[in-house]
Amino acid sequence: MKQIDVCLTPDLLHLHTIDNTIVVVADVFRATSCMVTAFAYGVGSIIPVATVDECRALQQRGYLAAAERNAQTVEGFDLDNSPFSYMDERLEGTDIAMTTTNGTLAITRSRSAVKVLVGSFLNLDAIARYLRTQTYDVMVLCAGWKGRVNLEDTLFAGALAHRLRDDYAMHEDSVLLAHRLYCDGKDNLVSYLANASHLRRLQRLGIQKDIAYCLQHDLYDVVPVLRGGSLVKMEV
């Protein structure tokens, strides 16, 4: 039977062998939720880059620049890290260069995997359906917060494990833990996350609307995949 595992933060990636595995990167608040929304609205590609400077350089070459540092927008950039910014018809067919505190790094660090997919609650069902057609093991890489484990990405990992529970075995404690947490919290994720540290961080910024949006399940039938250095929408 195929296996599903979870890496709770990129700082534990050294414990995992991913070269025969499909990696699903999750940065629920808010990088991967933004990416999924962007592709649902027709964006052509997203290049994840490590630094604000790289992003700015690509902006000068015609990319739209999107950045977030410490949950804040970067001045002079075209897009921020709110998923609502990506609900814009003018983005159709554009190419975006994006850097975020946690999510983009997690994607670039997964490059050696068979495939790197971008996951969020918004495209949970699309990801699960795609994975069922594949023969490889799966690992969810939670982006976390500056190396630390966070609740929301762990809950996403648990949600995916839950959807795949008839097709994938859960052998490792990380995935068991994530799955138990999701089952415990799934009936009301907003209140389950009420005390989460990143949620408190975001609430200080007044973006409760983003939080509620990012926790909606199965909104978009979109599977972003890393091809070369760019994320594109997979044709499924």
Add this chain to the structure above:
Amino acid sequence: MKQIDVCLTPDLLHLHTIDNTIVVVADVFRATSCMVTAFAYGVGSIIPVATVDECRALQQRGYLAAAERNAQTVEGFDLDNSPFSYMDERLEGTDIAMTTTNGTLAITRSRSAVKVLVGSFLNLDAIARYLRTQTYDVMVLCAGWKGRVNLEDTLFAGALAHRLRDDYAMHEDSVLLAHRLYCDGKDNLVSYLANASHLRRLQRLGIQKDIAYCLQHDLYDVVPVLRGGSLVKMEV
């Protein structure tokens, strides 16, 4: 208000500042459960060492040698990693040199903390009562399994957070996660842990009796503390 935090594995210790914090190390299956049992039965001191060779060298200097590697006993040593081995009147007043796959390393890596305590379900109440008298923040360091997160140590961290919830704030997601898991599983920890990876590892070795024992709460009024390079029983 004082804070309680959790480091889910020693491989995430670099994210934590511990020099103004009391660290409680937990390796529930079975190193810290053995240590607590040993002190309850009158052992004088336990030196945690990193390697089997160091342990053997101390054995030649008169220490009792205790070791476990990959959940197995080491040949020629006086004690193994079953807590039942430590229920022996002949151990009273003896000094033990101990090395285990995860637990002893977690202890030695915490040396820079204000105090390093040894925690297990067996002395949960004693640890909680002692901490309430202290002014420092607390961090539970879960020993995990070769760098990976494990369920049983995470549950212990959640149990301690639960006992201390009126005295310590839980700000970080790691402690929130551990606390939620413990609340979810506390009514039947044995069945909650039934699929845990280390439990399966131990069950293959036929030591279900150890597991049930290590999950008992509040058996001993013992707080082992690191002084210099040795663990001793704290006089409280």
